[in-house]
Amino acid sequence: MNLTDWANELVKGECLKSKLLCVSECSESRFSKKQTRLQIDLPGRERRLKFSEKKLKFPKKNSFHLNEKKALALHSFANHELLAIEMMALALIKFPHQTTEEKELKMAIVSTIEDEQKHLKLYIHRLNELGFELGDFPLNDYFWRRMNGLETIQEFLASMSLTFESANLDFSLYYSKIFLEHGDNKTANIMDVVFRDEIKHVALGAHYLNLWKRERSLWDYYQEILPFPLTPARAKGTFFDRGSREKAGLPQDFVNKLENYIGDFQITNRRQW
Numbered sequence: 638m639n640l641t642d643w644a645n646e647l648v649k650g651e652c653l654k655s656k657l658l659c660v661s662e663c664s665e666s667r668f669s670k671k672q673t674r675l676q677i678d679l680p681g682r683e684r685r686l687k688f689s690e691k692k693l694k695f696p697k698k699n700s701f702h703l704n705e706k707k708a709l710a711l712h713s714f715a716n717h718e719l720l721a722i723e724m725m726a727l728a729l730i731k732f733p734h735q736t737t738e739e740k741e742l743k744m745a746i747v748s749t750i751e752d753e754q755k756h757l758k759l760y761i762h763r764l765n766e767l768g769f770e771l772g773d774f775p776l777n778d779y780f781w782r783r784m785n786g787l788e789t790i791q792e793f794l795a796s797m798s799l800t801f802e803s804a805n806l807d808f809s810l811y812y813s814k815i816f817l818e819h820g821d822n823k824t825a826n827i828m829d830v831v832f833r834d835e836i837k838h839v840a841l842g843a844h845y846l847n848l849w850k851r852e853r854s855l856w857d858y859y860q861e862i863l864p865f866p867l868t869p870a871r872a873k874g875t876f877f878d879r880g881s882r883e884k885a886g887l888p889q890d891f892v893n894k895l896e897n898y899i900g901d902f903q904i905t906n907r908r909q910w
């Protein structure tokens with residue numbers, strides 16, 4: 638098995654075991670020579686993990702003393718990890734890599750997937766401790782739907798690293814505090830692990846888009862390539878953590894503009910996760 642086979646298994650394999658397949662199972666640490674521009678409409682998912690149209694309200698923070706509400710929150714976070722694994726794996730096979738930079742980026746995405754697999758395992762383990770399993774609540778496809786329209790790896794980085802993972806800096810930090818306030822140190826620790834790794838993941842996007850932005854500012858380039866209907870409003874949570882974005886290497890000017898960005902989504906649509 639090479640890295641292309643591995644990525645294919647993560648996207649198309651249906652069971653959790655496939656999604657969590659370790660990259661060390663690869664006998665060859667290289668991609669197939671033949672690069673195909675794959676279009677995969679839906680990731681493989683066994684019945685209990687299939688996307689659902691049902692929408693559940695994210696639990697209110699003052700209900701986190703109840704195991705079921707806590708599990709619902711963890712389930713939503715786990716869903717994001719599962720989607721991240723599938724979307725990053727799809728990026729490995731969907732977008733071509735010719736230059737040294739593109740090849741290095743692909744290897745960095747491989748190690749990011751390992752982090753996402755670690756996060757998914759941590760959330761599932763905690764869910765199990767609370768008496769729940771992945772698939773006990775509906776799983777939504779919001780992030781996946783954004784993936785299908787992406788044309789380039791640059792658009793992928795703008796959407797994934799600088800938008801979804803950027804927002805998760807705020808969410809993981811915020812919910813770590815909420816779990817701590819409810820005396821759940823175990824879950825708070827998981828959120829801290831995710832938060833620290835997410836800084837690296839945002840840094841990855843910042844690094845490569847900085848290389849490719851040419852004479853534009855990173856902010857202008859980001860806005861230019863961020864595919865509709867995403868806007869920078871999606872790149873932050875209900876509160877904004879500057880420190881982690883600075884640690885991720887985002888320029889001051891970028892952080893300022895993101896902090897001050899007001900979009901329709903933020904005013905009309907933002908619910909708690």
Ligand SMILES: [Fe+2]
Pocket residue numbers: 718721752753756831
């Ligand atoms: Fe993650």
Ligand SMILES: [Fe+2]
Pocket residue numbers: 721753802834835838
């Ligand atoms: Fe991540």
